Amino acid sequence: MAGVTSPLSRRRFLGFAALNSAALLGLNTITTAPAAAAKPTGDVLPAVIVGTGYGAAVTALRLGEAGVPTLMLEMGRLWDTPGEDGNVFCSMLRPDGRAMWLKNRTRAPLASLLWMDVINHDTERYPGVLDRVDHDGMSVYLGRGVGGGSLVNGAMAVVPKRSYFEEVLPSVDPDEMYGRYFPRATAALGVNHVDPEWFETCESYQYARLSREHAHRAGLTTTFVPSVYDFDYLRREEAGEVPRSALAGEVIYGNNHGKRSLDKTYLADALGTGNVTIRALHEVRAIRRDARGYALTVHRRDETGEVVERLEIATERLFLGAGSLGSTELLLRARDTGTLPELGPEIGQGWGPNGNVMVGRANHVWDSTGRTQSGMPALGIDAWDDPEHPVFAEIAPVPAGVELWLSLYLAITKNPERGHFSYDPATDTARLHWNAEQGKTSIQQAKALFDKINRANGTTYRTDLFGDTRAFENRFTYHPLGGLVLGAATDDWGRVRGYPGLYVTDGSLIPGSTGVNPFVTITALAERNVERILAEDWTTPVG
Numbered sequence: 001m002a003g004v005t006s007p008l009s010r011r012r013f014l015g016f017a018a019l020n021s022a023a024l025l026g027l028n029t030i031t032t033a034p035a036a037a038a039k040p041t042g043d044v045l046p047a048v049i050v051g052t053g054y055g056a057a058v059t060a061l062r063l064g065e066a067g068v069p070t071l072m073l074e075m076g077r078l079w080d081t082p083g084e085d086g087n088v089f090c091s092m093l094r095p096d097g098r099a100m101w102l103k104n105r106t107r108a109p110l111a112s113l114l115w116m117d118v119i120n121h122d123t124e125r126y127p128g129v130l131d132r133v134d135h136d137g138m139s140v141y142l143g144r145g146v147g148g149g150s151l152v153n154g155a156m157a158v159v160p161k162r163s164y165f166e167e168v169l170p171s172v173d174p175d176e177m178y179g180r181y182f183p184r185a186t187a188a189l190g191v192n193h194v195d196p197e198w199f200e201t202c203e204s205y206q207y208a209r210l211s212r213e214h215a216h217r218a219g220l221t222t223t224f225v226p227s228v229y230d231f232d233y234l235r236r237e238e239a240g241e242v243p244r245s246a247l248a249g250e251v252i253y254g255n256n257h258g259k260r261s262l263d264k265t266y267l268a269d270a271l272g273t274g275n276v277t278i279r280a281l282h283e284v285r286a287i288r289r290d291a292r293g294y295a296l297t298v299h300r301r302d303e304t305g306e307v308v309e310r311l312e313i314a315t316e317r318l319f320l321g322a323g324s325l326g327s328t329e330l331l332l333r334a335r336d337t338g339t340l341p342e343l344g345p346e347i348g349q350g351w352g353p354n355g356n357v358m359v360g361r362a363n364h365v366w367d368s369t370g371r372t373q374s375g376m377p378a379l380g381i382d383a384w385d386d387p388e389h390p391v392f393a394e395i396a397p398v399p400a401g402v403e404l405w406l407s408l409y410l411a412i413t414k415n416p417e418r419g420h421f422s423y424d425p426a427t428d429t430a431r432l433h434w435n436a437e438q439g440k441t442s443i444q445q446a447k448a449l450f451d452k453i454n455r456a457n458g459t460t461y462r463t464d465l466f467g468d469t470r471a472f473e474n475r476f477t478y479h480p481l482g483g484l485v486l487g488a489a490t491d492d493w494g495r496v497r498g499y500p501g502l503y504v505t506d507g508s509l510i511p512g513s514t515g516v517n518p519f520v521t522i523t524a525l526a527e528r529n530v531e532r533i534l535a536e537d538w539t540t541p542v543g
């Protein structure tokens with residue numbers, strides 16, 4: 001096979017082999033060194049990572065490269081085994097149990113069409129790939145499985161504006177980030193760009209070209225958005241040369257082809273180092289200090305989602321990569337149940353939904369968006385520098401397979417409001433405190449932008465999409481950020497204050513907002529932090 005002789009691609013090849021053989025054999029343990037992975041309990045492991053999303057995957061690769069034997073614990077499934085229909089994931093048009101995490105019905109962000117409940121479907125309860133966690137006033141969408149959010153997201157790989165990054169994370173050296181870590185992250189994630197010539201003529205992005213025309217008519221600027229979906233694969237989908245994925249209504253319940261999710265990049269490379277093991281369907285429930293480091297209580301689920309075993313795993317160093325909600329909940333629970341009592345009041349603070357607002361516009365009958373829409377966005381409206389109403393709006397697809405005369409957007413707005421979490425002993429969960437009042441600024445900003453577009457084009461809002469008659473939906477987010485903020489709950493490199501050997505490595509470090517879709521920022525920040533931690537915290541040589 002071409003390229004497998006270079007060290008990196010040989011490593012990735014080994015990682016793929018481990019993922020494939022675990023899938024084939026129906027194993028939850030994924031490793032290239034089965035003997036080393038055989039004993040998860042009893043011994044004190046050098047390093048454990050909770051989760052397998054962006055921050056976790058970066059950390060695993062760099063620890064693995066440094067020779068540190070590392071165990072990753074992921075509560076979701078390994079998504080590599082085809083179901084009865086021959087596909088690993090189900091599509092948005094025909095969802096089944098694979099769609100959602102332990103629910104009896106899908107909960108898609110668009111709740112209705114023409115006020116009719118035709119989008120969501122009853123399904124069997126199963127450990128599916130997308131979760132929606134409901135809090136008062138805010139629902140949070142999350143990926144569950146080996147690869148975390150990378151399995152379900154829209155693949156938009158955007159580097160934030162430097163001036164805004166400096167505002168959000170003032171303690172981080174921007175020269176280092178923009179000179180070293182953002183380039184490192186985008187290369188390792190396999191970010192690519194749409195061919196502008198193909199974009200102008202393809203069917204897949206007719207909907208985006210129409211929204212661009214409408215935005216330009218209002219004097220607004222649009223910009224191409226880089227992606228981790230393989231645009232060459234998309235071109236071949238449209239040409240009928242390969243099986244369809246982005247063109248077959250596959251996005252939020254996973255993509256069967258074309259997506260460079262983390263199991264194809266960072267995680268495969270991490271496994272290929274020979275030092276990393278992943279255990280899927282293992283949920284970390286509790287963390288306590290012990291003489292040798294940290295002891296974890298872990299619940300193992302079977303393929304139906306039932307908890308079938310309770311394990312204790314001990315580790316010298318513990319990295320939390322369970323995402324904004326997951327990592328924050330683990331530390332809040334630990335503080336408030338007294339297992340890590342020295343954790344401070346910063347735990348659970350500084351949370352935000354990245355100013356997310358979804359909005360739809362009704363097009364004129366002569367303005368067709370096309371029946372074939374790429375599920376992977378490639379264009380955004382960039383009004384972030386507007387001094388009064390800063391917005392970056394992704395031009396979102398509605399891959400329904402029929403013409404709906406609908407232009408959809410996910411707007412990212414600049415909202416300084418922050419929520420916080422508290423621990424609820426009755427349910428043993430972290431509850432988010434966020435209310436409708438806090439979301440108002442986001443709606444005002446989005447409304448200013450889309451009013452302009454509607455005025456310039458003689459169009460109106462769609463009020464049939466969100467279950468009632470609202471035009472702006474800001475009661476859900478795809479982009480939960482914060483809860484364990486860098487420089488507050490942790491030091492400037494993600495070390496949890498008061499607990500040596502305990503680290504945070506995911507979106508919970510970022511205080512509520514990035515101004516663009518966040519996974520590149522999470523990845524680059526994790527690259528920066530783990531480099532420092534490896535250089536300073538391992539006093540004896542590792543490996």
Ligand code: FAE
Pocket residue numbers: 050051052053054055056073074075076141142143144145146147148149150152153154155156157158252282283284285321322323324326327330478479480505506507508516517518519520522
């Ligand atoms: P994340 O990727 O959420 O990974 C956390 C992992 O930890 C998950 O696999 C969990 O199952 C696991 N976990 C949680 N708790 C536990 C526990 N107690 N024990 C064991 N495992 C646990 O974390 N971002 C973009 O930049 N571009 C996009 O186009 C985009 N589109 C999106 C579309 C959707 C539908 C969604 C849901 C998100 C989207 N995002 C997008 C957001 C992006 O996926 C998200 O910011 C990152 O995935 C967050 O990365 P983390 O490393 O923080």
